[in-house]
Amino acid sequence: MTATHARPEHTAKQDWATGLTAFAAVMLFLVGLLDIFRGIMAIAEDDIFVTTRNYVFSYDLTGWGWIHFALGAVAVIVSIGLLRTASWACVVGVAIAGLVIIANFLSLPYSPVWSVIMITMSGFIIWALCVVPRAEHSDPSEVRLTAEEERRQNRITYPHGPA
Numbered sequence: 001m002t003a004t005h006a007r008p009e010h011t012a013k014q015d016w017a018t019g020l021t022a023f024a025a026v027m028l029f030l031v032g033l034l035d036i037f038r039g040i041m042a043i044a045e046d047d048i049f050v051t052t053r054n055y056v057f058s059y060d061l062t063g064w065g066w067i068h069f070a071l072g073a074v075a076v077i078v079s080i081g082l083l084r085t086a087s088w089a090c091v092v093g094v095a096i097a098g099l100v101i102i103a104n105f106l107s108l109p110y111s112p113v114w115s116v117i118m119i120t121m122s123g124f125i126i127w128a129l130c131v132v133p134r135a136e137h138s139d140p141s142e143v144r145l146t147a148e149e150e151r152r153q154n155r156i157t158y159p160h161g162p163a
Contacts, residue, residue: 016132017132020128020129020131020132021082021085021090021128021129021132022082022083023124023128024082024093024124024125024128024129025079025080025082025083025093026079027121027124027125027128028075028076028078028079028082028093028096028097028125029075029076029079029080030121031072031075031097031100031118031121031122031125032071032072032073032074032075032076032077032078032079032096033072033076034072034118035068035069035071035072035075035100035118036068036069036072036073036076037072038065038068038072038111038114039064039065039066039067039068039069039070039071039072040065040069041065042061042062042064042065042068042110043062043065043066043069044065061110064103064107064110067103068103068107071096071099071100071103074096075096075097075100078092078093078096079093081093082129090129090132093125093129094125094126094129094130097122097123097125097126097129098122098126100118100119100122101118101119101122101123101126104116104118104119104122105119
């Protein structure tokens with residue numbers, strides 16, 4: 001006797017979860033890539049950015065460049081993890097997007113318009129990763145059986161109980 005495995009129906013909720021996770025992954029990849037470029041610009045040529053006197057958080061632009069470069073590199077790695085539906089990537093993605101927001105806020109006087117754009121993009125990333133329920137972050141192709149379906153399958157597979 002062979003067991004037939006019924007796949008659960010693909011719901012609209014799963015479609016939204018998959019779409020939002022993909023959206024967050026692509027946005028995080030772009031934020032990371034742009035932050036890497038911004039870091040390289042700050043490391044190579046400090047005179048590209050506007051300098052503001054008497055700014056409370058005034059730091060060396062080369063230091064800011066390394067901070068943005070490192071955050072961008074981690075963001076790209078995490079975005080790849082999100083695309084591969086790694087369970088750690090959702091939490092780390094929210095954390096990295098939060099750090100990108102903080103770094104861009106602190107470097108606001110050096111490039112105001114670009115910092116606001118990056119803060120907005122990171123906000124959308126956090127929203128997309130937080131609005132999806134935790135169970136929906138896993139691979140949508142995995143088959144999840146309810147307890148009743150699992151008991152029924154075990155009865156078919158093992159007619160006299162589990163081995």
